[in-house]
Amino acid sequence: MDSLFEHRNCPNCGENDFEVLFDSNIKRGDLQGGIDTVYMLPGGKYGRHVKCRKCQLVYVNPIEKASRINDNYSEMENIDASIIRRSRLLATKSQVKLIKRYKSNTTLLDIGCGEGFFLFNASKAGYVTKGVELSRDAARYARKEFGMDVEAKPLEELQLVENHFDVVTLWVVLEHVPYPLPLLKEVHRMLKPGGLLAVSTPNVGSMLAKILGKRWWEIRRVHINQFTTKTLMDILLNAEFKNVSSVCYRETISLLYLFTPILKYLKVYEKVKTLLYPDSILGKIMNTIMVTYPSKLNYSTVIGFK
Numbered sequence: 014m015d016s017l018f019e020h021r022n023c024p025n026c027g028e029n030d031f032e033v034l035f036d037s038n039i040k041r042g043d044l045q046g047g048i049d050t051v052y053m054l055p056g057g058k059y060g061r062h063v064k065c066r067k068c069q070l071v072y073v074n075p076i077e078k079a080s081r082i083n084d085n086y087s088e089m090e091n092i093d094a095s096i097i098r099r100s101r102l103l104a105t106k107s108q109v110k111l112i113k114r115y116k117s118n119t120t121l122l123d124i125g126c127g128e129g130f131f132l133f134n135a136s137k138a139g140y141v142t143k144g145v146e147l148s149r150d151a152a153r154y155a156r157k158e159f160g161m162d163v164e165a166k167p168l169e170e171l172q173l174v175e176n177h178f179d180v181v182t183l184w185v186v187l188e189h190v191p192y193p194l195p196l197l198k199e200v201h202r203m204l205k206p207g208g209l210l211a212v213s214t215p216n217v218g219s220m221l222a223k224i225l226g227k228r229w230w231e232i233r234r235v236h237i238n239q240f241t242t243k244t245l246m247d248i249l250l251n252a253e254f255k256n257v258s259s260v261c262y263r264e265t266i267s268l269l270y271l272f273t274p275i276l277k278y279l280k281v282y283e284k285v286k287t288l289l290y291p292d293s294i295l296g297k298i299m300n301t302i303m304v305t306y307p308s309k310l311n312y313s314t315v316i317g318f319k
């Protein structure tokens with residue numbers, strides 16, 4: 014079992030002084046099948062959560078071997094794009110609007126771009142875009158559905174030149190990354206002087222997270238760093254970003270997207286899924302009804318400049 018895990022010092026400040034918040038519920042057999050879903054399912058598996066005594070960052074320690082985590086994402090299959098598509102297209106439109114306030118019609122790199130919903134809206138709004146995504150399946154979707162320039166590689170393999178991009182975005186990515194500080198430093202290197210970085214992660218300091226504790230839907234096996242708005246700003250400052258501040262956009266989720274994980278959790282999804290499929294009448298209706306809320310209810314969103 015131990016050979017499957019690695020110990021981390023605090024991913025922000027590098028210290029090794031922490032208190033344990035709660036223990037892992039992962040057992041030996043749980044790690045064999047890779048990741049089957051990135052859905053927000055309560056009651057799933059999670060690692061041991063600790064809190065750094067020096068910088069207050071909440072992180073999972075130990076983590077599954079970083080190399081294994083990368084392999085899992087590469088092989089993950091994007092099976093539910095039809096369910097999330099409408100919601101993600103709306104939510105990412107609001108993210109583009111947020112970016113436009115600071116930089117418009119420039120070059121933009123989206124790291125961990127998934128199925129390319131944000132990239133599609135950004136390129137429609139006039140940005141010259143590029144995406145990087147570990148999941149080969151999601152990258153293929155972005156290329157095929159939206160014609161986006163997306164590479165299915167780890168960022169380090171792209172060997173992008175210094176001072177190249179005007180905007181870099183990391184939407185709900187940092188909570189998955191074993192070593193987020195080196196990644197942010199690499200982003201800093203690639204940005205032009207004055208370039209913009211926008212980052213979002215689930216907010217462990219939010220009211221919902223505090224009330225639900227380890228039953229909060231963002232406490233999951235694949236989330237290994239849990240930022241508050243404060244610790245997210247701290248790690249950007251640590252990577253030399255300037256004028257770091259907290260922002261907000263409009264999140265959107267369709268009834269269908271909202272209910273699917275609940276039905277899966279109740280183990281009735283398989284029985285009713287043909288009824289709810291996005292092509293069915295009920296599925297279509299539920300995919301049209303959108304729930305809109307300010308992103309800060311569940312996420313921290315922070316910007317910074319080089």
Ligand SMILES: [Zn+2]
Nearest residue numbers: 023026065068
């Ligand atoms: Zn720390």
